[in-house]
Amino acid sequence: MNKEFLKALLKRIISSLITLFLLISFLFVLIRLSPGDPTHKFLSAKFSPELKIKVTADFKLDQPIYEQYINFVANIFKGDLGISYNYRMPVLSVVWQFLSFTLLFASISFVIQIIISFYLSIKSIRKKGNTFDKVVSKLSLIVYATPAFVLGVFLIYLFSVQLNLFPSSGSKSLDFDSFSIAGKIGDYFWHLTLPIITLSSAGIAIFYKYLRDNLEETYQQPFILNLRASGYDEKVILIKHVLPNAIRPLISVAGIELGILLGGALITEIIFGLPGMGRLMMSSIFERDYPLVIGCALTAGLIIIISNFIADLLKMKLDKRMIKGLMN
Amino acid sequence: MIRKSLFLLPILLIIFLSSCGTKTEHPNRVVIGIPADVNTFNPLFAFSVDEGQVTELLYLSLADFRWNENLGELEAHPMLANSWEWAEDSSSITFYLRDDVMWSDSIPLTTEDVVFSLDVYSDPVVNSRLYGFFEDFYTDEENHIDVKKSFLVKSDYELQINFKPGATPKLIDVVHPVIPKHIFDKYDRKDIETAEANFNPVTNGPFVLKKWDRNQTITLGINENSFLYNPENINELIFKIIPDYKSRLTQLTKGEIDLMELISTEDIEELKNLDKVTLRTIEGREYDYVAWNNIDPNVYKDGGGITPNKLFGKKEVRIALTHAINRKEILEEYLYNYGELAATPISPIFKTYINSDIEQYNYDPEKAREILTKEGWRDTNNNGVIDKNGVEFEFTLNIPGGSPLRTYASAIIKNNLKAVGININVETLEMGSLMDKLYSKSMDAWMAAWYIPIPIELKAFWYSDLQTSPVNFVSYQNKKADKIMDELTKNSTIDKKKKLYFEFQEIIHEDEPMTFMYWTSNIVGINESLRNTGIGPLGAITHCWEWSVKN
Numbered sequence: 001m002n003k004e005f006l007k008a009l010l011k012r013i014i015s016s017l018i019t020l021f022l023l024i025s026f027l028f029v030l031i032r033l034s035p036g037d038p039t040h041k042f043l044s045a046k047f048s049p050e051l052k053i054k055v056t057a058d059f060k061l062d063q064p065i066y067e068q069y070i071n072f073v074a075n076i077f078k079g080d081l082g083i084s085y086n087y088r089m090p091v092l093s094v095v096w097q098f099l100s101f102t103l104l105f106a107s108i109s110f111v112i113q114i115i116i117s118f119y120l121s122i123k124s125i126r127k128k129g130n131t132f133d134k135v136v137s138k139l140s141l142i143v144y145a146t147p148a149f150v151l152g153v154f155l156i157y158l159f160s161v162q163l164n165l166f167p168s169s170g171s172k173s174l175d176f177d178s179f180s181i182a183g184k185i186g187d188y189f190w191h192l193t194l195p196i197i198t199l200s201s202a203g204i205a206i207f208y209k210y211l212r213d214n215l216e217e218t219y220q221q222p223f224i225l226n227l228r229a230s231g232y233d234e235k236v237i238l239i240k241h242v243l244p245n246a247i248r249p250l251i252s253v254a255g256i257e258l259g260i261l262l263g264g265a266l267i268t269e270i271i272f273g274l275p276g277m278g279r280l281m282m283s284s285i286f287e288r289d290y291p292l293v294i295g296c297a298l299t300a301g302l303i304i305i306i307s308n309f310i311a312d313l314l315k316m317k318l319d320k321r322m323i324k325g326l327m328n
Numbered sequence: 329m330i331r332k333s334l335f336l337l338p339i340l341l342i343i344f345l346s347s348c349g350t351k352t353e354h355p356n357r358v359v360i361g362i363p364a365d366v367n368t369f370n371p372l373f374a375f376s377v378d379e380g381q382v383t384e385l386l387y388l389s390l391a392d393f394r395w396n397e398n399l400g401e402l403e404a405h406p407m408l409a410n411s412w413e414w415a416e417d418s419s420s421i422t423f424y425l426r427d428d429v430m431w432s433d434s435i436p437l438t439t440e441d442v443v444f445s446l447d448v449y450s451d452p453v454v455n456s457r458l459y460g461f462f463e464d465f466y467t468d469e470e471n472h473i474d475v476k477k478s479f480l481v482k483s484d485y486e487l488q489i490n491f492k493p494g495a496t497p498k499l500i501d502v503v504h505p506v507i508p509k510h511i512f513d514k515y516d517r518k519d520i521e522t523a524e525a526n527f528n529p530v531t532n533g534p535f536v537l538k539k540w541d542r543n544q545t546i547t548l549g550i551n552e553n554s555f556l557y558n559p560e561n562i563n564e565l566i567f568k569i570i571p572d573y574k575s576r577l578t579q580l581t582k583g584e585i586d587l588m589e590l591i592s593t594e595d596i597e598e599l600k601n602l603d604k605v606t607l608r609t610i611e612g613r614e615y616d617y618v619a620w621n622n623i624d625p626n627v628y629k630d631g632g633g634i635t636p637n638k639l640f641g642k643k644e645v646r647i648a649l650t651h652a653i654n655r656k657e658i659l660e661e662y663l664y665n666y667g668e669l670a671a672t673p674i675s676p677i678f679k680t681y682i683n684s685d686i687e688q689y690n691y692d693p694e695k696a697r698e699i700l701t702k703e704g705w706r707d708t709n710n711n712g713v714i715d716k717n718g719v720e721f722e723f724t725l726n727i728p729g730g731s732p733l734r735t736y737a738s739a740i741i742k743n744n745l746k747a748v749g750i751n752i753n754v755e756t757l758e759m760g761s762l763m764d765k766l767y768s769k770s771m772d773a774w775m776a777a778w779y780i781p782i783p784i785e786l787k788a789f790w791y792s793d794l795q796t797s798p799v800n801f802v803s804y805q806n807k808k809a810d811k812i813m814d815e816l817t818k819n820s821t822i823d824k825k826k827k828l829y830f831e832f833q834e835i836i837h838e839d840e841p842m843t844f845m846y847w848t849s850n851i852v853g854i855n856e857s858l859r860n861t862g863i864g865p866l867g868a869i870t871h872c873w874e875w876s877v878k879n
Binding site: 161 | 373458539544545566795798
């Protein structure tokens with residue numbers, strides 16, 4: 001079992017690395033072939049025309065694409081993703097500055113999505129067909145169909161402009177440094193309340209829908225009837241038999257959702273002015289900061305692969321028959 | 329009941345914890361909302377307007393330039409230099425520096441720093457924004473200043489700068505923000521671009537960098553050791569990065585920020601009703617235009633050949649197009665008259681040099697039709713589109729994405745041109761794609777804007793040699809205009825310059841290389857309690873160490 005597991009694990013890691021390498025190679029070529037030039041900003045009425053020529057040479061953009069690619073691959077193996085054209089810092093340092101916020105923000109949102117969707121779906125299924133179930137089901141559809149920018153703007157209008165309860169942007173107050181530790185934590189959460197609601201709502205609706213349907217399906221299985229006939233307590237049936245079966249498909253969705261969240265929540269970050277990976281990636285694309293685009297894509301790709309891998313491990317933990325299938 | 333209370337717990341906790349952060353009063357703090365963060369605090373690499381504005385608060389120059397509203401010109405005042413003296417033949421200038429200027433690490437600023445700064449600005453390995461702009465100095469073949477020939481350090485506070493024979497130096501080309509030699513001398517020149525000192529700067533200005541939270545805030549504190557320090561004025565300036573326009577506007581109305589620029593005309597009425605916000609305008613720095621490629625893009629693409637554009641090659645046609653477009657309607661309906669019609673690229677803010685005898689090409693579709701007919705453009709095949717020698721007058725007008733003004737204007741232009749028998753297809757391009765097409769000169773027509781430099785710069789935009797005029801996107805060529813632009817690079821009297829600028833405007837107006845649409849105003853919303861804010865053509869925050877807050 002252990003040997004088989006390790007072999008499968010190794011296989012999975014290698015295939016993930018190949019996928020990542022292909023992803024960034026594809027992106028490397030694609031972004032260079034797409035319109036736009038990172039040195040355009042060095043050509044202006046205020047700058048000398050020679051500056052653009054010099055910068056192009058310094059960025060090595062005057063070399064053929066295949067030569068640029070060979071250098072890029074050689075540097076990747078040295079762990080060097082290059083220097084960001086705009087930030088004038090190593091790409092990994094820039095990414096880390098933004099990733100740390102995203103890790104915190106996305107993790108909080110993810111945990112909230114899981115807790116609330118679990119609570120709602122279990123309550124719905126236990127009171128199946130009653131008003132609560134009907135209202136939550138309908139509401140989840142509405143929330144899912146509401147774009148983040150609409151919800152975000154609405155929340156700002158209501159809670160920030162009209163009621164003045166929460167700040168409309170930023171992740172901390174201007175006087176953050178002068179606060180006590182409790183004050184700092186509170187200030188952080190105070191600022192992140194509206195963004196987290198915006199980011200989490202659609203996820204809660206998706207998880208709720210999945211889990212509620214899976215619970216319903218599992219309850220209809222003959223073995224549940226058998227358990228009930230044997231006199232098992234409803235709570236035991238739910239926790240020990242229904243939930244493990246019902247959450248398996250959800251774990252795959254959760255893995256993808258976590259990866260997407262950690263890759264950056266662009267719209268929420270822009271509306272609320274948060275310093276996350278989504279904004280970083282978008283600005284690097286607009287400014288044609290090639291090394292940074294690759295760095296962001298690599299990070300997002302890596303996160304998605306890791307979160308999917310974690311999801312698979314969890315599924316495996318629940319059902320050991322899945323080892324082969326999942327690892328392949 | 330207990331379960332319900334548990335759900336309320338996080339909310340109560342947030343409210344409790346947030347109240348632990350005691351709100352401190354900062355009567356002399358000013359918060360400015362900006363859409364994007366800066367990437368550097370080093371003036372060598374301050375390529376964007378925002379970076380320029382922030383770095384100028386941290387690093388001073390030998391002279392300070394202020395806008396003279398009456399003359400419509402820049403005026404030089406002492407700054408790091410108490411005074412300066414030109415040689416009679418302009419072959420050199422001597423600066424007498426203040427002896428009370430200290431870097432923020434308490435090291436005195438001397439002439440050595442000035443020499444080092446100019447040396448680094450011109451060094452080809454550094455890639456500074458001013459590289460290639462020191463042609464009046466003694467330089468080597470790579471345009472790097474020859475320090476020995478160009479500078480004569482007479483003392484720690486007296487410096488003579490020598491210019492090469494025949495040079496026509498101007499003060500504005502000589503004075504640039506001074507950087508600390510004792511900091512940057514430690515770095516290999518090619519590493520200055522990525523140096524840690526760019527992010528934790530040692531500065532000489534009225535402000536020091538207190539804190540930088542990437543993509544969140546830039547906090548500048550007043551430098552109490554600066555000779556510009558006045559305890560009555562503001563003592564903290566925070567740039568709050570808020571990418572979303574509506575969020576910036578919300579924070580301005582709530583008083584969370586004290587100033588924001590580029591307010592959309594549709595929001596003006598709402599802001600006018602607020603007591604705590606006043607509106608100011610920065611006029612004449614930006615004009616919109618519809619560009620008509622003067623040359624044939626296909627011929628140019630095939631080897632750089634210059635032949636007149638089939639549609640827009642003749643100035644009479646371009647004038648007819650301007651007559652056909654109702655610019656006034658856009659100005660009134662969309663911009664609510666926050667701006668004025670443009671006739672040439674010389675802004676009305678340059679009061680001494682603006683030729684007020686130039687008359688606008690008014691909206692006159694009849695006249696447009698008449699000119700086009702005279703030029704041989706008639707609808708010979710009765711398809712509603714005028715044609716000439718088998719060529720139909722139809723083309724694509726490219727506009728940049730994300731610009732509601734240009735989307736609105738293009739709809740008006742499309743209808744206006746249709747009325748004179750011209751068929752256009754409006755295509756929106758992403759900015760990167762548009763830039764590519766601009767530099768390759770591969771478009772027939774497009775709509776964009778120019779943010780004009782101060783003082784007036786013409787050669788980069790209008791010179792016939794397309795290699796030395798990198799942003800002459802319409803490929804305008806006129807030998808007479810070239811001669812005037814060459815003359816204007818030399819030092820001359822105001823009267824002579826005035827004559828040359830007047831003449832240039834007449835030529836441009838006669839050639840109408842593009843349709844100059846309108847000068848748009850930068851509408852600035854500002855907290856009414858701020859005093860002494862000299863908002864003008866040089867920007868909204870220039871000289872902001874002189875601002876004070878009415879308490």
